[in-house]
Amino acid sequence: MNLSQQVIQYILSGLTTGSIYSLIGLGFAIIFNSTGIINFAQGEFVMLGGMLTFFFITVVKLPLLVAILFAILISTLVGVTFERLAIRPLRKATPLNLVIITIGASILIRGLAMMIWGKDTHSLPMFSGNDPIFVSGATILPQHLWILGITLLVIIINKLYFYHSISGKAMRACSYNRSAASLVGIDVKRMVFFSFAISSAMGSVAGIIAAPLTMTSYDVGIMLGLKGFCAAIIGGMSSGMGTVLGGILLGVLESLGAGLISSGYKDAIAFIILLLILFIRPQGIFRKAETERV
Amino acid sequence: MLSMTRTLFVALLITAQATIVLAAAPPIKIGALFAVTGPASFLGEPERNTAQMVVDEINQSGGIKGRMLLLITYDTQGDATRAVQAATRLIKEDKVVAIIGPSTTGDTMAIIPLVEKSQIPLISCAAGIKITEPVKPWVFKTAQNDSLAVAKIYEHLVKRKITKISILTVSDSFGSSGREQLKNQAAKYGIQILSDDTYGPKDTDMTPQLTKIRTNQSQALICWGTNPGPALIARNAKQLGLKLPLYMSHGVSSKKFIDLAGDAAEGIILPSGRVLVADILPNSDKQKKSLLSYVKDYQKHYKAEGDHFGGHAWDAVMLLKSAISKSGENPASIRGQLEKTKNFYGIGGIFNYSPADHSGLGKDAFVLVEVKGKDWKLVP
Numbered sequence: 001m002n003l004s005q006q007v008i009q010y011i012l013s014g015l016t017t018g019s020i021y022s023l024i025g026l027g028f029a030i031i032f033n034s035t036g037i038i039n040f041a042q043g044e045f046v047m048l049g050g051m052l053t054f055f056f057i058t059v060v061k062l063p064l065l066v067a068i069l070f071a072i073l074i075s076t077l078v079g080v081t082f083e084r085l086a087i088r089p090l091r092k093a094t095p096l097n098l099v100i101i102t103i104g105a106s107i108l109i110r111g112l113a114m115m116i117w118g119k120d121t122h123s124l125p126m127f128s129g130n131d132p133i134f135v136s137g138a139t140i141l142p143q144h145l146w147i148l149g150i151t152l153l154v155i156i157i158n159k160l161y162f163y164h165s166i167s168g169k170a171m172r173a174c175s176y177n178r179s180a181a182s183l184v185g186i187d188v189k190r191m192v193f194f195s196f197a198i199s200s201a202m203g204s205v206a207g208i209i210a211a212p213l214t215m216t217s218y219d220v221g222i223m224l225g226l227k228g229f230c231a232a233i234i235g236g237m238s239s240g241m242g243t244v245l246g247g248i249l250l251g252v253l254e255s256l257g258a259g260l261i262s263s264g265y266k267d268a269i270a271f272i273i274l275l276l277i278l279f280i281r282p283q284g285i286f287r288k289a290e291t292e293r294v
Numbered sequence: 295m296l297s298m299t300r301t302l303f304v305a306l307l308i309t310a311q312a313t314i315v316l317a318a319a320p321p322i323k324i325g326a327l328f329a330v331t332g333p334a335s336f337l338g339e340p341e342r343n344t345a346q347m348v349v350d351e352i353n354q355s356g357g358i359k360g361r362m363l364l365l366i367t368y369d370t371q372g373d374a375t376r377a378v379q380a381a382t383r384l385i386k387e388d389k390v391v392a393i394i395g396p397s398t399t400g401d402t403m404a405i406i407p408l409v410e411k412s413q414i415p416l417i418s419c420a421a422g423i424k425i426t427e428p429v430k431p432w433v434f435k436t437a438q439n440d441s442l443a444v445a446k447i448y449e450h451l452v453k454r455k456i457t458k459i460s461i462l463t464v465s466d467s468f469g470s471s472g473r474e475q476l477k478n479q480a481a482k483y484g485i486q487i488l489s490d491d492t493y494g495p496k497d498t499d500m501t502p503q504l505t506k507i508r509t510n511q512s513q514a515l516i517c518w519g520t521n522p523g524p525a526l527i528a529r530n531a532k533q534l535g536l537k538l539p540l541y542m543s544h545g546v547s548s549k550k551f552i553d554l555a556g557d558a559a560e561g562i563i564l565p566s567g568r569v570l571v572a573d574i575l576p577n578s579d580k581q582k583k584s585l586l587s588y589v590k591d592y593q594k595h596y597k598a599e600g601d602h603f604g605g606h607a608w609d610a611v612m613l614l615k616s617a618i619s620k621s622g623e624n625p626a627s628i629r630g631q632l633e634k635t636k637n638f639y640g641i642g643g644i645f646n647y648s649p650a651d652h653s654g655l656g657k658d659a660f661v662l663v664e665v666k667g668k669d670w671k672l673v674p
Binding site for chain 2 (some may be wrong): 006010013016017119120122123130132140141210213214217219220222223224255256258259262263266
């Protein structure tokens, strides 16, 4: 196997991990844009997606597709309940307080998951087949195609929603200027509610499509949440292509770094990128600097 | 917290029973430190369960010469500071006669100065070689040294005439101790390590490392880690069509590994304590009786398979029991008696302590097993 085939393998692996990071990152960005807070419980929705699917398949014995739908539904319910109980009553709180509340919520959700489902790791069945597919010297599994396909689909739906539907446009209005949006008659509170629903649904989808490859346990949300956060930072917290590209860039760099430089630096690569971007281009690498309006 | 309340509750019950039945003799107090929660809970939880189960059984069958045992357990959470605090409490407040545990090498090393100074015998359930080398008078251990597991794998490689290997180890204390042993012993067996890679305990994709290994001239891959990493590696290797024989560590010697890795587990070889293959051991095996009774009891109490790690606690409690019944409950005489232990057929192996050896096990404490048809088979 020559170097170019190796590199293709690294890039393909990176693309799939990167897609997962993108989906999680989008969840961060959508909530950030509508509320101005960073929801550190985002990773827990990823965990809930995987664990709930596992629960519905093995304990309730539902077919895969039904289990997935239920898992997304329940994760979304958890997301909006969290908004109703912890975020909405505190609308006057500073963003810092709200961020701390999200950290608290993530610890709570993780703790409950551990009590309910235990500390074991679980694996989900592949969506279709287990036989490797050869792509010019590299190998991928059908599940990789599912991940890429579903991520693409979610991104397209996301784009259509934000640019071609009334509530999507209203949410974008909120992200530009919340008080102006409420002056023209947009129900900002409802938009915040929607953003939590969309983000938690997206997070759970990421968790579900990744679980057959990466397995799942009560604590997968921590690392995946942080990586998704990196993706959103690279993308400048945009709820569009910026974050998607950020996630993919992160995934590919991690994989190339582990393969070509040293596997010991894999996580370091993600966090070095995060720090560099926060220092040099805090607005993200795909976004022009905005002039501060005073 | 829960475990502590439960232990206290059980302790109360036992004390109550003891007072009713014997109306006089106070129980013999034994301390236990396990990492029941935290990153090492895969060790601490079965160990705590096993220790409690064994002590209950001893008490039900009349205790030691009519005296009940009282097990006082604290959770170290795999944190050395907590381990020291808990050990101090066991010695100063609870006034135990001996301590079993802790579960990890880090916790054990942290409390060694304390038990040495207070002259309380300690039977550690951790595997690190430095716990008993050099020998410390009051410290014993039941877990097999990592070096024995490595030796077992290397002997098998030599038998298959494999000389070039790659290693892939997890970047935590278990992995780095294995990595150290793999590198130290390679030369002795004429083995050359072509690539030495690591992965994080929470990593979700190891194909980059495996792609790199695929391109070098390795004849086998040794992976050192605990679930779920090695299961992912097995699956990734299958995805990449890696044809190398794959060896794992005893860190994955439980059915859980086969569940997680699925088809990809087939053909993987690893060293394990005999407990994993208790039912297929030949009847002449001297440990078979202890092993079968442990597996059966654990199944009955906890509805789960008794594993390798719980076995360390079984050995610790039983060694202590036999020392106390021979020499009484004075810490110094327990220590002296432990050191005289000969041919104790435990779960981890056959223990032979001596003043120069406080780990007590030989290479035969491990057997090689292979995954075949979703089950373990002995490798001759």
